Amino acid sequence: MQEINHVAVLDFGSQYTQLIVRRVRELGFFAKLYSPEDLAEIGSPGAVILSGGPKSTSEADAPDIDFDRLKAFEVPVLGVCYGMQLLNIKFGGSVKASNKREYGAAALRPTCHDDLFEGISNDSQVWMSHSDTVQDLHPDAEVIATNQHGTPVSLRWPGRFFGIQFHPEVTHSHDGLRILNNFLLQAKNLQPFHIEDFKREMIEGIRARVGSKQVVCGVSGGVDSTVLAVLLKEAGVKVRAIFVDNGLLRKDEAAVVQSNFHRMGVDIETIDASEEFLSALAGKDDPEEKRKIIGNLFIKVFWDTVGDAEMLAQGTLYPDVIESASNAKSKASVIKTHHNRVPKILELQAQGKVLEPLAELFKDEVRELGAALGIAPDILGRHPFPGPGLAVRCPGAVDRERLDIIRECDAIFIGKLKEFGWYDRVWQAYAGLIPVKTVGVKGDERSYEWATNLRAVISEDAMTAEWVDLPAQLLRETSQDILNEVKGINRVLYDISTKPPASIEWE
Ligand code: XMP
Numbered sequence: 310m311q312e313i314n315h316v317a318v319l320d321f322g323s324q325y326t327q328l329i330v331r332r333v334r335e336l337g338f339f340a341k342l343y344s345p346e347d348l349a350e351i352g353s354p355g356a357v358i359l360s361g362g363p364k365s366t367s368e369a370d371a372p373d374i375d376f377d378r379l380k381a382f383e384v385p386v387l388g389v390c391y392g393m394q395l396l397n398i399k400f401g402g403s404v405k406a407s408n409k410r411e412y413g414a415a416a417l418r419p420t421c422h423d424d425l426f427e428g429i430s431n432d433s434q435v436w437m438s439h440s441d442t443v444q445d446l447h448p449d450a451e452v453i454a455t456n457q458h459g460t461p462v463s464l465r466w467p468g469r470f471f472g473i474q475f476h477p478e479v480t481h482s483h484d485g486l487r488i489l490n491n492f493l494l495q496a497k498n499l500q501p502f503h504i505e506d507f508k509r510e511m512i513e514g515i516r517a518r519v520g521s522k523q524v525v526c527g528v529s530g531g532v533d534s535t536v537l538a539v540l541l542k543e544a545g546v547k548v549r550a551i552f553v554d555n556g557l558l559r560k561d562e563a564a565v566v567q568s569n570f571h572r573m574g575v576d577i578e579t580i581d582a583s584e585e586f587l588s589a590l591a592g593k594d595d596p597e598e599k600r601k602i603i604g605n606l607f608i609k610v611f612w613d614t615v616g617d618a619e620m621l622a623q624g625t626l627y628p629d630v631i632e633s634a635s636n637a638k639s640k641a642s643v644i645k646t647h648h649n650r651v652p653k654i655l656e657l658q659a660q661g662k663v664l665e666p667l668a669e670l671f672k673d674e675v676r677e678l679g680a681a682l683g684i685a686p687d688i689l690g691r692h693p694f695p696g697p698g699l700a701v702r703c704p705g706a707v708d709r710e711r712l713d714i715i716r717e718c719d720a721i722f723i724g725k726l727k728e729f730g731w732y733d734r735v736w737q738a739y740a741g742l743i744p745v746k747t748v749g750v751k752g753d754e755r756s757y758e759w760a761t762n763l764r765a766v767i768s769e770d771a772m773t774a775e776w777v778d779l780p781a782q783l784l785r786e787t788s789q790d791i792l793n794e795v796k797g798i799n800r801v802l803y804d805i806s807t808k809p810p811a812s813i814e815w816e
């Protein structure tokens with residue numbers, strides 16, 4: 310999407326860099342991450358932001374920048390933390406190294422009127438995370454803000470170059486978004502970012518690449534693969550959408566996915582491989598082994614069905630691209646990598662046959678794109694569901710009986726969340742099985758049955774999660790219905806564990 314005059318964010322390695330991209334997009338402009346070595350790839354940006362980073366500018370292998378090339382863009386530049394220190398050096402100043410890190414809140418005190426701090430009140434809280442500080446400044450540099458101790462925390466150089474020592478992208482910097490917006494207002498030729506423009510460009514791009522070839526894609530009923538399939542359909546290409554039923558789905562899920570795709574006018578091919586999956590899993594109780602079996606079998610079933618693909622489309626998202634580039638390893642990215650980087654796909658990739666049209670979007674933008682494609686809110690609002698399905702909600706070995714029990718408990722819980730208007734307020738919710746038998750009384754008889762755990766969390770990106778304080782009446786009715794209706798369960802527990810240390814799934 311280089312023709313859009315966008316904001317180039319140069320990644321110097323800070324853990325917050327991805328957030329800068331997010332914030333700029335929230336402000337309505339397209340932003341993309343680049344390595345500082347790749348200035349030639351940027352094209353003509355509307356503004357440039359230099360991120361923070363873990364290194365000290367005094368280290369021999371500290372990342373550098375081609376300053377002449379940066380100046381040649383002739384656009385506003387903002388250096389954040391490490392970015393500001395680097396700019397100060399490039400402008401002929403220096404940086405004082407320190408191994409003591411300042412971490413936490415500081416008060417921002419603008420020292421003069423500058424557009425960067427327009428509308429920002431004195432002593433607004435900003436978030437620091439640095440050890441080095443700028444010292445000797447070039448005569449043309451101006452200190453435009455200090456902290457409460459009078460230490461410079463923001464500089465301005467000629468040619469609309471700005472530096473800030475704090476992180477505007479984190480919510481602990483209370484006016485951070487406004488400061489970023491003030492910076493972007495300096496850019497004369499930034500174009501607003503509309504998902505509709507994106508949609509149009511994506512469709513044109515897909516048509517140009519695919520032509521009359523057939524495109525294969527796997528669908529799970531989840532948001533990413535659904536939006537992908539509908540986007541392909543909208544582009545008018547020949548789509549073959551394959552849905553693998555691995556026997557680990559929720560109650561009626563295969564039928565729901567079928568009917569959802571039917572509503573959207575996309576035909577899907579359902580492969581019932583549940584028998585194969587369940588027999589491969591029989592007696593296996595090690596979580597990692599279970600995951601491996603499911604992952605490998607999925608790949609086998611999928612490619613046995615597809616045979617030779619002319620083209621393959623994948624729902625890879627921007628965070629996956631960034632993560633694999635920076636080698637960060639979350640569980641989800643490792644699993645995805647497992648599916649998306651098998652030899653068959655690498656081979657297709659080398660032949661230019663892999664299409665990843667969502668690779669520049671964040672999850673919430675995929676939802677926006679889905680809405681722009683006319684996908685119904687109930688489909689776009691479905692909770693995330695893990696690839697290994699109910700297997701990770703059933704500690705120990707899985708079998709039909711256990712899976713059926715989970716399905717019934719889950720359906721009751723999700724039904725209650727919807728009835729009470731809580732489904733859309735939580736990020737993810739489910740019922741799982743605790744395969745431990747405890748004693749109870751059902752009717753007049755002693756019972757000796759398993760327990761179910763209910764889990765409902767809010768999260769932004771699944772890296773952290775909080776349990777949800779659901780209304781007692783919702784939990785009461787869910788428990789009552791499960792205990793009355795589900796054979797095999799005589800105890801209902803509500804999981805009040807945050808992530809970390811607990812994960813969202815039990816395995
Ligand atoms: P955890 O359990 O790691 O889950 O806190 C974080 C999020 O990732 C989902 N999840 C998976 N998604 N394949 C997926 O596609 C997987 O193997 C997998 N494992 C966990 C989980 O549902 C939650 O949303």
